[in-house]
Amino acid sequence: MALWLIGAFLATALLYASVGYGGGSTYSALLALSGYDYRLLPILSLSCNVVVVTGSLIRFARAGVVPWRGGLVLSLVAAPLAFLGGLTPITERSFLVLLGISLIAAAVLLLLPTTAQDRPGGGRAARLMPFAAAPLGYLAGVVGIGGGIFLAPLLHLSRWDNARRIAATASLFILINSVSGLVGQLTKAGVGRFSEAIGDGLPLLLAVVIGGQIGSLLALRLLPECVIRWLTAALTLYAGSRLLLG
Template identity: 35%
Template sequence: MTPLILALLAGAAAGVSLGALGAGGSILTVPALVYLLGFTPAAATTASLVVVIVTSVTALVAHARAGAVRWRAGLLFAAAGVLPAAGAGALSSRVPATVLTLLFAALAALAGLHMLGRRAPRENGAVSGARAAGAGAGLGAVTGFLGVGGGFLAVPALVAVLAVPMSAAVGTSLLVVGANALVALAARAYSSVHLDLTLLLPFLAAAVLGAWDGRRLAAKVSAGTLRRVFGAVLLAVAVAMGVSAVL
């Protein structure tokens, strides 16, 4: 199978995950870029931010049209993550590739387990400013350092910390992860990482189309089924990345 076909297939899978669940797209993007398309871990995490930004905006438009975005809550949450995302983004390029791969594998395992065992988070009517700032800052740091959107963290945090209803949590999380990814990418603008655009652009195009399909898929397939499928995929990815990093 040619690299171009692999880029299109992997991009479509990442886009479907993000569009359907508001999460998982970037966690699939990084290992796909490394193991299927030959990107270095540093280049993959940077390229992933590009994918996260474009696909998040694409999926956000669909959710916004359905009235499923809480703009004020999302912007407040994202604002707390601006500085951590920028700082972590600048630091990431200085971390050894093996360490970056192992950290990413651990995050993928956490995301997979979370999706497999996930229950709807309880909505909390009392919003704490300190908790909101802490959650937003933590998400921004994860986005900046590992090049992931962090939707699997953002959705429950928005519900429990900012009292965003579940019906609007996925759409609002797309606003948060897109903003964090944009800041993190800007922090890496002067790094020496090389991105192979001949593979990244087809990957990105397929991810955008996949995000629209994912939004439609979410209306036809139960959220629980989608989470279990993507959770199992993420666990397999985590194991493969962990083994390859230590061998």
């Protein structure tokens, strides 16, 4: 396993966990750019997601900022679609194009201003979020991401809650959808693919454990959220552009 890839996974986990995300979108992009087998790629990416957001969610829960009821509604609406996404056959070229477009869209959403801190508790737009969660679940299952990187900006725009509770909601959403998407991927590819992917990617899993713990700590205590969001957006935009430009 290349040292640059291990370092990139650690940095990605650190940045994404800082804003409540798992990093699956960028893990997938980094693996694709490294020439990793695209059939194993979502399995390893989703596994890394689970590792990172589990740690983040535990920290958010201990801090008492997880809106369990609302977060579970969004997550359980999306989870069946994530499973179906994981089952969906897709060619390598289609996978890479869809992933690249998804990354660029995520970067743009990350750069949108977050007004939820000042005016939480949105009206009609906030109540429509479960309808937005369903297609995000399907996308998550297809390309090996958690979907929280798309959900969180929508929650901010709808003034669904304050920024910390939205980050915690994104962690819960990503965890449930990553597990559901992973089950779908393994149903499609066979359980044997899991041991193959994890065996190859063990150093990457260890890297995201370390990065994720540091990142979730920063999310609650140290770095301004706007700085983290800009850094995350820059990384996401770069990875997506590289994929699309070949």
